[in-house]
Amino acid sequence: MPNIKVLDMTGNQVSDIELSDAVFGITPNVSAMHTMVVNYLANQRQGTQSTLTRTEVSGGGKKPWRQKGTGHARQGSTRSPQWTHGGIALGPKPRSYRFTVNKKLKRLAMKSALSSKVLDNDMIVLDNITLSDYKTKDVVKMLGAIGVGDSKALIVMPEADSKIIKSAANIPGVKTALVNTINVYDILNYDKFVVVKDAVAKIEEVYA
Numbered sequence: 001m002p003n004i005k006v007l008d009m010t011g012n013q014v015s016d017i018e019l020s021d022a023v024f025g026i027t028p029n030v031s032a033m034h035t036m037v038v039n040y041l042a043n044q045r046q047g048t049q050s051t052l053t054r055t056e057v058s059g060g061g062k063k064p065w066r067q068k069g070t071g072h073a074r075q076g077s078t079r080s081p082q083w084t085h086g087g088i089a090l091g092p093k094p095r096s097y098r099f100t101v102n103k104k105l106k107r108l109a110m111k112s113a114l115s116s117k118v119l120d121n122d123m124i125v126l127d128n129i130t131l132s133d134y135k136t137k138d139v140v141k142m143l144g145a146i147g148v149g150d151s152k153a154l155i156v157m158p159e160a161d162s163k164i165i166k167s168a169a170n171i172p173g174v175k176t177a178l179v180n181t182i183n184v185y186d187i188l189n190y191d192k193f194v195v196v197k198d199a200v201a202k203i204e205e206v207y208a
Contacts, residue, residue: 002118006125006197011145014127017197019118020204028112028119035101036109036184045097054079054087111207113187123193124148125200129155131163139167143174146194154190156182158198179203 002019019025054060060079067074081089101109117123124146131138143153152173157164165176177186179202187193195203 004118004123004125006127007146008127009129009142009145011147017125017200019200020208023111023204023207024114024118024123026111026115028116029108030112032105032109033112033116033184033188035105036113037188039099039101040183040185042097042099047095047097049092050094051088051091053089053091054081057085057087060086107207109184110182110187113184114193114203114207117187117193122191123195126194126196128198129157129161129164129196131161131167134163134166136167136170139164139174140171143171143194148192148194151191152189153192153194154182154186156193156195156199156203158196158202179206 002021002025003016004019005013006015006017008014054077057079060077060083062078064075064078065072077083077086079086081087114123126146129142143149150173153175155164155168155174155176157176157178160178168174168176173190175186175190179199182203
């Protein structure tokens with residue numbers, strides 16, 4: 001089983017924790033993680049882009065010149081795609097980019113992402129995070145003490161705490177999440193995976 005240090009908010013080691021091999025100790029499946037990242041980004045797309053076809057642009061009802069004898073190529077409308085201000089041929093129309101991924105692949109991708117953070121020594125376990133007030137500087141101080149520095153960090157909590165969420169919201173490159181809202185994209189996108197000890201137990205409970 002992977003063994004990792006548990007730190008307090010000052011960066012001092014308070015204990016060790018043994019992580020589940022089934023969740024944090026598998027060989028990362030790059031293909032599964034790639035599929036989930038593509039799925040996440042595709043599902044974020046609004047798909048509202050739209051262009052006007054020749055039937056939707058105004059004007060062009062009159063034939064610009066007679067069919068034969070002018071020396072011009074024959075034209076039936078000034079709103080054909082080859083004309084300035086004409087319609088767009090084969091342009092984008094509103095559509096959904098969403099696609100689904102089966103549960104087995106989702107679980108494999110999540111466990112692969114978590115295991116990759118352990119392999120790269122980018123997972124930091126905290127004993128607890130407690131703030132007495134809404135203060136961004138306290139979170140900045142904590143991140144500096146645990147060795148995050150200027151790295152992008154994802155802070156995962158077992159349950160919502162408005163003081164932590166709002167205090168971290170103003171820090172560039174830092175995001176807070178709950179156990180039930182983490183996703184493969186965020187885990188891979190952030191350099192450091194900072195997770196509270198109680199949240200580790202919940203993750204193992206769900207994915208073991």
